[in-house]
Amino acid sequence: MNFPSATQQLAHSDTIHFNSSPKGYVAGVWVALEDIDMENGPLIYYPGSHKLREYGMEDFSLKPGKESYKKYEAEIQQLVKEEQLTPSYGTIKKGEALIWHSNLLHGGSALKDPSRSRHSQVTHYFFAGCKYFTPMDSADKEMALRFPDWIPDNSHTLGNTAFGKKIKSLSNRVKRRIYT
Numbered sequence: 001m002n003f004p005s006a007t008q009q010l011a012h013s014d015t016i017h018f019n020s021s022p023k024g025y026v027a028g029v030w031v032a033l034e035d036i037d038m039e040n041g042p043l044i045y046y047p048g049s050h051k052l053r054e055y056g057m058e059d060f061s062l063k064p065g066k067e068s069y070k071k072y073e074a075e076i077q078q079l080v081k082e083e084q085l086t087p088s089y090g091t092i093k094k095g096e097a098l099i100w101h102s103n104l105l106h107g108g109s110a111l112k113d114p115s116r117s118r119h120s121q122v123t124h125y126f127f128a129g130c131k132y133f134t135p136m137d138s139a140d141k142e143m144a145l146r147f148p149d150w151i152p153d154n155s156h157t158l159g160n161t162a163f164g165k166k167i168k169s170l171s172n173r174v175k176r177r178i179y180t
């Protein structure tokens, strides 16, 4: 996902959106595409929160589905208070990245300077060999399965093309200066 500006979204854990069975085999990677400081809405996260249990809609007696998401967010705000979680902020430089466990509570903090952009790119990675699903849309016996795009280990040698030409290997690509 690409974000051109601060999302200002309330805290959640990715386990409500994407999860694996067995649990815990998903990670988020958030890359700063420009310098991020307290004025342009950095990522807010709660260190240690990934060690709490995973919370789903059913834990708050909510029905599965997007309609319940606002209430889920309110419950998470309450949880943050009850657990007395202390926030940290992803004030990182252009090109740096944050990597998080899928159960880490995080969101987007307030945009203090509305004239500022906050370009970032986030990818959620599933580990191999699991069943993948969308917990928010799943009920006990009905798992909303996902079929994520797969990145093979040797993707740089398999089927990559640039300007219609097949790239045979990384070293070959550099030698032929295909991109210049």
Ligand SMILES: O=C(O)CCC(=O)C(=O)O
Binding pocket: 003, 006, 007, 008, 009, 014, 028, 042, 043, 106, 107, 108, 109, 120, 122
């Ligand atoms: O970039 C943000 O403000 C939030 C991103 C986020 O919550 C996510 O990618 O899961």
